[in-house]
Amino acid sequence: MKSAGHTSSLFHRAAPVTLILLLLVAAWYVAAYALNAPYQRDLNARQGVTVTTGELVAQTMRQQKPTMPAPHQVAETLWKTTFGVPVTSRRSLVYHAWVTLSSTLLGFVFGTLLGVVIAVGITHVPALDRSFLPWIITSQTIPMLAVAPMIIVILAAVGVTGLIPKALISTYLSFFPVAVGMVKGLRSPEVMHLDLMHSYDASSWQTFWKLRVPASVPYFFTSIKVAIAASLVGAIVGELPTGAVAGIGSKLLAGSYYSQTIDIWAALIAGSVVAMLLVALVDVAGRLTARAMGARPS
Amino acid sequence: MSEKPVISASGLSLVFATHDGPVHALSNINLDIHEGEFVSLIGPSGCGKTTLLRVIADLEQPTAGTITVNGMTPHQARERRAYGYVFQQAALFPWRTIAANVGLPLEVMGLDKAEAQRRVKENIALVNLAGFEKKHPWQLSGGMQQRASIARALAVEPAMLLMDEPFGALDEIVRDHLNEQLLKLWAKTKKTVVFVTHSIPEAVFLSTRIVVMSPRPGRIHEIIDCNLGADRPLEIRETLEFQRIAQQVRDGLRAGHSYDD
Numbered sequence: 001m002k003s004a005g006h007t008s009s010l011f012h013r014a015a016p017v018t019l020i021l022l023l024l025v026a027a028w029y030v031a032a033y034a035l036n037a038p039y040q041r042d043l044n045a046r047q048g049v050t051v052t053t054g055e056l057v058a059q060t061m062r063q064q065k066p067t068m069p070a071p072h073q074v075a076e077t078l079w080k081t082t083f084g085v086p087v088t089s090r091r092s093l094v095y096h097a098w099v100t101l102s103s104t105l106l107g108f109v110f111g112t113l114l115g116v117v118i119a120v121g122i123t124h125v126p127a128l129d130r131s132f133l134p135w136i137i138t139s140q141t142i143p144m145l146a147v148a149p150m151i152i153v154i155l156a157a158v159g160v161t162g163l164i165p166k167a168l169i170s171t172y173l174s175f176f177p178v179a180v181g182m183v184k185g186l187r188s189p190e191v192m193h194l195d196l197m198h199s200y201d202a203s204s205w206q207t208f209w210k211l212r213v214p215a216s217v218p219y220f221f222t223s224i225k226v227a228i229a230a231s232l233v234g235a236i237v238g239e240l241p242t243g244a245v246a247g248i249g250s251k252l253l254a255g256s257y258y259s260q261t262i263d264i265w266a267a268l269i270a271g272s273v274v275a276m277l278l279v280a281l282v283d284v285a286g287r288l289t290a291r292a293m294g295a296r297p298s
Numbered sequence: 299m300s301e302k303p304v305i306s307a308s309g310l311s312l313v314f315a316t317h318d319g320p321v322h323a324l325s326n327i328n329l330d331i332h333e334g335e336f337v338s339l340i341g342p343s344g345c346g347k348t349t350l351l352r353v354i355a356d357l358e359q360p361t362a363g364t365i366t367v368n369g370m371t372p373h374q375a376r377e378r379r380a381y382g383y384v385f386q387q388a389a390l391f392p393w394r395t396i397a398a399n400v401g402l403p404l405e406v407m408g409l410d411k412a413e414a415q416r417r418v419k420e421n422i423a424l425v426n427l428a429g430f431e432k433k434h435p436w437q438l439s440g441g442m443q444q445r446a447s448i449a450r451a452l453a454v455e456p457a458m459l460l461m462d463e464p465f466g467a468l469d470e471i472v473r474d475h476l477n478e479q480l481l482k483l484w485a486k487t488k489k490t491v492v493f494v495t496h497s498i499p500e501a502v503f504l505s506t507r508i509v510v511m512s513p514r515p516g517r518i519h520e521i522i523d524c525n526l527g528a529d530r531p532l533e534i535r536e537t538l539e540f541q542r543i544a545q546q547v548r549d550g551l552r553a554g555h556s557y558d559d
């Protein structure tokens with residue numbers, strides 16, 4: 001009984017997701033045909049071949065450099081470059097994903113630390129509260145694509161290359177959600193809880209560790225979920241201006257350079273899969289922490 | 299009652315400056331509370347009961363008059379952990395177990411582990427929560443949570459308990475039960491209790507003195523002695539003496555109220 005109920009609830013949840021996925025793939029095929037057909041007709045006309053509509057559809061699905069690659073072409077490339085080559089090979093998507101992932105994680109750790117430090121500063125030093133937040137917000141309004149090359153170039157001029165510059169761009173993008181979320185989290189305790197600590201004559205250090213920090217934990221996980229996705233974007237953007245030879249960003253760049261549209265799409269999908277995995281991982285960590293802290297299971 | 303009062307307020311006033319002008323939360327309060335007394339503050343909403351309790355607890359600063367707690371300023375008394383404060387809501391930390399919540403003030407005080415453990419165990423047993431030490435607040439009913447918060451206040455081993463409508467959010471049956479328990483506790487520990495309530499029967503049942511307050515400005519309207527003896531079963535509420543005092547409180551509340559209608 002119990003397991004049957006469980007299976008059916010799983011089915012109920014999986015069904016809509018599967019349906020939407022199927023609809024997306026179908027729409028993608030239609031788009032692939034629509035976008036690739038003009039070039040194919042042109043080509044056929046120049047070569048003087050006449051084809052049936054069925055053949056034309058088939059042709060649009062197997063071009064070498066399609067305007068819009070069909071799902072199965074992307075899937076095939078994904079499969080080949082993920083499982084078909086050793087992970088140490090430059091042709092392996094796993095290798096490139098790993099390169100991007102390592103700078104993502106480094107930048108994420110930096111960004112999270114920086115964000116937390118800024119939040120603690122803002123909540124404990126009144127002067128920072130007024131003077132700092134506007135600057136932080138301004139920092140995020142500067143377009144990253146414009147700043148990234150400058151950071152890379154300047155750092156290269158002082159001899160810093162490789163992982164660090166890319167990670168710094170991730171840091172730049174990820175500290176912001178953490179800072180904002182943690183300011184909110186550290187200020188989330190109810191007045192009554194603060195009064196309680198005050199009635200015990202608790203020091204602000206004690207109030208911080210025993211009340212503010214635990215109260216901010218849910219806010220922390222919400223903000224690092226955003227931060228890790230931002231870090232990944234930062235790492236990919238950071239690979240573009242460096243002319244990096246490895247990483248998902250470099251695959252995107254190389255793909256567009258040689259009009260390897262299938263490679264571009266494969267890299268894009270690899271990037272989203274990595275993003276989804278990272279966000280899911282943070283989500284699980286958040287749930288486990290909540291459970292360890294005795295939260296009511298939802 | 300010749301010894302020095304535990305709490306002594308004279309000419310105490312507190313004016314809140316708000317956007318719509320000053321609010322006279324307390325006006326010329328004169329009140330002495332002696333050791334071992336159970337004093338209830340009763341009065342309509344907004345008459346300053348909470349504010350008075352918070353002034354005693356050094357959570358609010360008076361704008362005029364003087365107040366001493368154990369012969370000291372409320373600030374000094376707070377630093378010496380002279381009181382345990384029980385809020386209207388249990389205000390337990392959701393991420394702490396019941397035992398850890400009760401032990402919170404002891405951690406803050408820097409008590410050694412063994413002594414803290416002893417006090418936690420003892421006070422949890424005192425409020426009949428033995429067996430729930432490892433539970434988290436959401437796993438307990440509202441009444442049990444409030445009992446845990448009382449255990450937390452008692453763990454400090456203060457000579458004085460300040461309670462702000464601790465049972466206000468609970469249903470009548472639970473409330474009756476907790477009233478009985480509180481009374482037993484008071485008889486056993488001889489603590490001084492200042493207790494805010496909206497309920498006339500609760501005030502009469504628990505108190506040795508009832509302070510009837512009235513609003514705008516918040517002031518003391520009348521102080522009614524109420525000594526029903528140390529041993530009070532719930533049935534005492536059916537007695538004539540109980541009814542007489544309750545009527546006196548009711549009259550006091552009505553008279554205090556009629557000023558502004």
Ligand SMILES: Nc1ncnc2c1ncn2[C@@H]1O[C@H](COP(=O)(O)OP(=O)(O)OP(=O)(O)O)[C@@H](O)[C@H]1O
Binds near residue numbers: 321
């Ligand atoms: N922090 C504050 N700032 C401004 N006004 C306040 C503040 N705290 C209380 N007041 C006002 O002071 C008056 C007395 O409030 P208080 O909370 O002491 O009343 P109370 O008797 O406890 O009422 P209740 O029975 O509703 O709890 C009210 O008019 C209230 O609006």
Ligand SMILES: [Mg+2]
Binds near residue numbers: 348462
């Ligand atoms: Mg009140």
